[in-house]
Amino acid sequence: MLPFARVSILGLGLIGSSLARAVRLYLPTVRITGYDASPEVRDIARALDLADDVADSAGTAVIDADLVVLCVPVGAMGAVAAEIAGDLPSDAIVSDVGSSKTEIARVLGAALPGATVIPAHPVAGTENSGPQAGFASLFRGRWCILTPPDGADPVAVERVAEFWRRLGAMTENMAPEHHDRVLAVTSHLPHLIAYTIVGTASDLEEVTRSEVIKFSAGGFRDFTRIAASDPTMWRDVFLSNREAVLDMLQRFSEDLSALQRAIRWGKGDELFELFTRTRAIRRSIVEQGQDDAKPDFGRAHD
Amino acid sequence: MLPFARVSILGLGLIGSSLARAVRLYLPTVRITGYDASPEVRDIARALDLADDVADSAGTAVIDADLVVLCVPVGAMGAVAAEIAGDLPSDAIVSDVGSSKTEIARVLGAALPGATVIPAHPVAGTENSGPQAGFASLFRGRWCILTPPDGADPVAVERVAEFWRRLGAMTENMAPEHHDRVLAVTSHLPHLIAYTIVGTASDLEEVTRSEVIKFSAGGFRDFTRIAASDPTMWRDVFLSNREAVLDMLQRFSEDLSALQRAIRWGKGDELFELFTRTRAIRRSIVEQGQDDAKPDFGRAHD
Incomplete structure (x- = not known):
């Protein structure tokens, strides 16, 4: 029916x-x-x-x-x-x-x-x-x-x-409130960060925009995809889910500061431990069919 | 020859x-x-x-x-x-x-x-x-x-x-010094941020890891790819290009704070302006053959 x-x-x-x-x-x-x-x-x-x-x-x-x-x-x-x-x-x-x-x-x-x-x-x-x-x-x-x-x-x-x-x-x-917190982390924060880093990269004085584009295959290009999403839609998302987005952003900033400190003080073990943990999540996302198993998301090579 | x-x-x-x-x-x-x-x-x-x-x-x-x-x-x-x-x-x-x-x-x-x-x-x-x-x-x-x-x-x-x-x-x-600053923004900072957000997402109490994985297609999954890169290699990159990475990270954090403030104070115009600018960079990367022109990087749909 x-x-x-x-x-x-x-x-x-x-x-x-x-x-x-x-x-x-x-x-x-x-x-x-x-x-x-x-x-x-x-x-x-x-x-x-x-x-x-x-x-x-x-x-x-x-x-x-x-x-x-x-x-x-x-x-x-x-x-x-x-x-x-x-x-x-x-x-x-x-x-x-x-x-x-x-x-x-x-x-x-x-x-x-x-x-x-x-x-x-x-x-x-x-x-x-x-x-x-x-x-x-x-x-x-x-x-x-x-x-x-x-x-x-x-x-x-x-x-x-x-x-x-x-x-x-x-x-x-x-529940709508729970949805908004889940999506703040799985969607809104990633978009916010992607928009930010693409903005940061395009505002540098001594590294040119042309260099950023040419050498983007080092990782940067992965961020540009979601930073090309619809501006009106995303402005509205951030303004309408403000509280959850700001909370997730706060947590992210704290974690980023911890990593910054680990780099500054040469704490290789801390870096290695985090970088090992993050691999597991990707594996689960691929296993559950939420992303492509092929390297580079299955991007064309050649 | x-x-x-x-x-x-x-x-x-x-x-x-x-x-x-x-x-x-x-x-x-x-x-x-x-x-x-x-x-x-x-x-x-x-x-x-x-x-x-x-x-x-x-x-x-x-x-x-x-x-x-x-x-x-x-x-x-x-x-x-x-x-x-x-x-x-x-x-x-x-x-x-x-x-x-x-x-x-x-x-x-x-x-x-x-x-x-x-x-x-x-x-x-x-x-x-x-x-x-x-x-x-x-x-x-x-x-x-x-x-x-x-x-x-x-x-x-x-x-x-x-x-x-x-x-x-x-x-x-x-020049090697210039290379290190270019790559700090096109490669090292993106990896650092990707590792961080995947770490942040896996450490939440009230949003479960299973939820993060299930709903990762909202954007999060794009970050997990590079956060699955080799831990030893990346630990060494951050420790050996420390100065340039920390400088780029500082700029990124300032830009993120500005965006955070725009969200908190409901400045939709500022958000819209940035989100419009960032689309152009993606277009150039695709035009110059450094990424796939197909939506979702050409990921398989279906």
Whole structure:
């Protein structure tokens, strides 16, 4: 049985357009309605045939939906929810794909009183943005975390979970506050650090930008991928998950200071001990299918 | 014309074994002698047929070489140089592949007085270690930096450069001090940060290690690759390029503090401005062939 028959996707960037493609591929009988605030993106979505219908307003897009998925930056969630409030069918479930669940639960709850809201977060993405960047297999083998509010209808939660599983994802339920702390370490802090080091490297006087680029294969290039992610999305993530991000950042800074001290004082044993420990985590990530086992992530050589 | 006819490779880990394979493939008439301090590695090298001859001592390995390439951790360079000093032919050129050129120039100069030493550093590698991890195309399209000492014979420098170019690398000459500052930012600092964040993530109380692994596709997994690199090699790099690493780390920490402050005070414009700037560097790295243009580094999806 299909978890939903008519899905509306609001926001047709990397995630929204991947979702549309995945629904097309894995749930081909589901009717998809798309919407994006940008007329250009709507035109591209029509040209790419991402949806059965691309609506010209958010309200029109949800009018007969049984699932509405908000795929917009966290900072735009409240506004788009307000736009659909008057047209949302009473039995529709509203979900989203945002990366800061406490804040999203708050703004969706405020904008859509009485609606069934089951927030979700597929932990997947690439450094590319926009409707052309999406692809149907993005969520396959990745985790999608659901953060149902207290007292949420278990049937509604299960329908959203089943929807994501049909697209190839694995699902897990979590309290929004815990989600925000887990993602602060597995996603937000890595992005913050990547953005920082790429900024540091481009601001040096005596090492030129051209040298940084040429010799980036020494490790730096690994950081540039996630530092090429969408700026609006990430600005909103940091501002909306501020507390957890600042806490993780504090812990990271303390650990970095300890390592700095070990280098300054020549404590090779401390360095060696840490560098040995960190290998195990990579091994587990590869074993659990969350990364490529091939060297260099399977990057092309030659 | 061949730059060298008899090449000895001392140290048969990832880099040394890749070098042996590359010489086999691209300079098939060159005679290769290999050596590794570990008897197990020597046995594997023989089984893999990495060299025409695998010697049982460093001295024997260099006895008729016209190029000797030291492929051992920086901290072992002095000892292996001392081991070969008595057997090194007077017209042989000694080179290496180490990541801290000032320190290596110092120890090789001290251990091999009168020898022609032309240090080099191919900026290439993977997270895997050992003789089985090497492959012939590792250096193709990558840069190899030569750091000839003041007054070095230009013919010797050119022969070493030509050797690397024959293996598919591009070459550039640099003062060792400048090399060490360039690599501090393009390689050493990224590794240090990656090791740190993986350590931070594995030491949290309330977010479990299992959660870190499951949800690593949010960005964290990109850091785990280089944090799986060889612990001995990296301990030696940080200790031997201490000053430049600590300086770059200081700059990074200042930039991170500025970003931390921007998050705390909700300065979205500052975040957005940095996140937009960092995209350009990635684009250049891809354009210049130093990384894969495909999303996710070309990782397998599905």
